[in-house]
Amino acid sequence: MKVLIIGGGAAGMMAAIHAAYEGAEVTLLERNDSCGKKLRITGKGRCNVTNDCTLQEFLGNVPRNPRFLYAALNHLSGEDVCRFFEDRGVPLKVERGRRVFPVSDRAGDIVRCLSDAVDEAGVHLLRGRARSLILSEGAVGGCVTEEGEEIRSDRVILCTGGVSYPRTGSDGDGHRLAKEAGHTVTPLIPSLIPLTSKDKDCAALQGLSLKNVSLTVIETATGKTVYEDFGEMMFTHFGLTGPMILSASAHLSDIKAGKYRAEINLKPALDEKTLDGRILSDFSKYQNKDFLNALGDLLPQKMIPVVIARSGISPHKKVNSVTKEERRALTDVIRRFSVVIDGLRPISEAIVTRGGVAVNEVNPKTMESKITEGLYLAGELLDVDAYTGGFNLQIAFFHGSSRGNQCRQRVVRGVPDVPF
Numbered sequence: 001m002k003v004l005i006i007g008g009g010a011a012g013m014m015a016a017i018h019a020a021y022e023g024a025e026v027t028l029l030e031r032n033d034s035c036g037k038k039l040r041i042t043g044k045g046r047c048n049v050t051n052d053c054t055l056q057e058f059l060g061n062v063p064r065n066p067r068f069l070y071a072a073l074n075h076l077s078g079e080d081v082c083r084f085f086e087d088r089g090v091p092l093k094v095e096r097g098r099r100v101f102p103v104s105d106r107a108g109d110i111v112r113c114l115s116d117a118v119d120e121a122g123v124h125l126l127r128g129r130a131r132s133l134i135l136s137e138g139a140v141g142g143c144v145t146e147e148g149e150e151i152r153s154d155r156v157i158l159c160t161g162g163v164s165y166p167r168t169g170s171d172g173d174g175h176r177l178a179k180e181a182g183h184t185v186t187p188l189i190p191s192l193i194p195l196t197s198k199d200k201d202c203a204a205l206q207g208l209s210l211k212n213v214s215l216t217v218i219e220t221a222t223g224k225t226v227y228e229d230f231g232e233m234m235f236t237h238f239g240l241t242g243p244m245i246l247s248a249s250a251h252l253s254d255i256k257a258g259k260y261r262a263e264i265n266l267k268p269a270l271d272e273k274t275l276d277g278r279i280l281s282d283f284s285k286y287q288n289k290d291f292l293n294a295l296g297d298l299l300p301q302k303m304i305p306v307v308i309a310r311s312g313i314s315p316h317k318k319v320n321s322v323t324k325e326e327r328r329a330l331t332d333v334i335r336r337f338s339v340v341i342d343g344l345r346p347i348s349e350a351i352v353t354r355g356g357v358a359v360n361e362v363n364p365k366t367m368e369s370k371i372t373e374g375l376y377l378a379g380e381l382l383d384v385d386a387y388t389g390g391f392n393l394q395i396a397f398f399h400g401s402s403r404g405n406q407c408r409q410r411v412v413r414g415v416p417d418v419p420f
Helices: 010-021 039-045 055-059 066-075 078-087 107-120 173-180 200-204 243-249 272-285 301-311 324-335 391-398
Strands: 002-006 025-030 092-095 099-102 124-127 130-136 139-145 150-152 155-158 189-191 209-219 225-235 239-241 260-265 337-340 352-354 375-377
Touching: 002 010, 002 139, 002 173, 010 025, 010 107, 010 155, 010 391, 039 107, 055 066, 066 391, 078 092, 078 099, 078 391, 099 107, 130 173, 139 155, 155 173, 200 301, 209 243, 225 243, 239 243, 272 324, 301 324, 324 337
Parallel strands: 002 025, 002 155, 025 124, 155 375
Antiparallel strands: 092 099, 130 139, 139 150, 189 352, 209 225, 209 260, 225 239, 260 337
């Protein structure tokens, strides 16, 4: 049985390893000089391998088509993925939010582990780009490369990724090939991506990172809260970024200027009354100072002039003459620092792609196409994406894991079920 895998990322390498150990003659076609190029930059170069959570918690972090993953998740857990790497000499650790990273904090260790496993399995690694699929009478028979070479196979697994980070090779090739095979591709838009804003205060605060703040994203017209979080974020020259912001972006649909606003509580541990008491205490400490010089214990230095401007209080007013109403305006700014959202950064900057091959056209137990016999699809190519925290990479690892108990007993797990 000959199996051709197109794309040497997380899903593609896992697919190649499992298929080879099942006895198939496997060719892995990768357009880059080496496999795992995008893996090397995930988690800021640290590679958030998976998330140490339960099945239900995992599905709760998948906003689109979570039920499609149910069968695969039952056959390959985050624990299984961790065991795969640790058994092969890559120790892992669990950090805040139950995010799992290599102890070394080097994504390269994950890539090397997978690459070594591919070599050990006897996979034939071929550099090249698929120009088209070989299709006949509703079945796939391989592909034709950009150079015109035919690669014949009995099964083809598409693992080409989405359209985020195109410099790593994810530029939509897989969606083009899937369409060629008769599949529907839902609109491709960015997810887990920074938000843009025309608010000049963002540019004034660029580079400022905030920790232990809370974020609420509100739909302007209705006042409905669409996302809430607590953690880290950062101001940039174009708007907002950071873990909370990236996660928030996955909740925003049909985004346009002014549709959403972000409200940042700079002191979420203090209610309004307690915050006012804290301000009064600082004012007492700096009673002979100008207002401008009395907020250094409460706010980051870079934020002070922006907060003062928003409060409407004169920066040179003596703090002992600041009124109760002015203090109320100050607490409101601190507890609800508002930024109107203008849009999203370009999809090329997104961590993952929202949209892809329609999942109702793919068998969730085997990842085989319901349209083209012998064609399998896995990873970011499909219309399934999750929030930050290791969930998307875990999806890439387990999308095709569907051999049930037989697969569980093997050293190699987590790849498309190809009937050899």
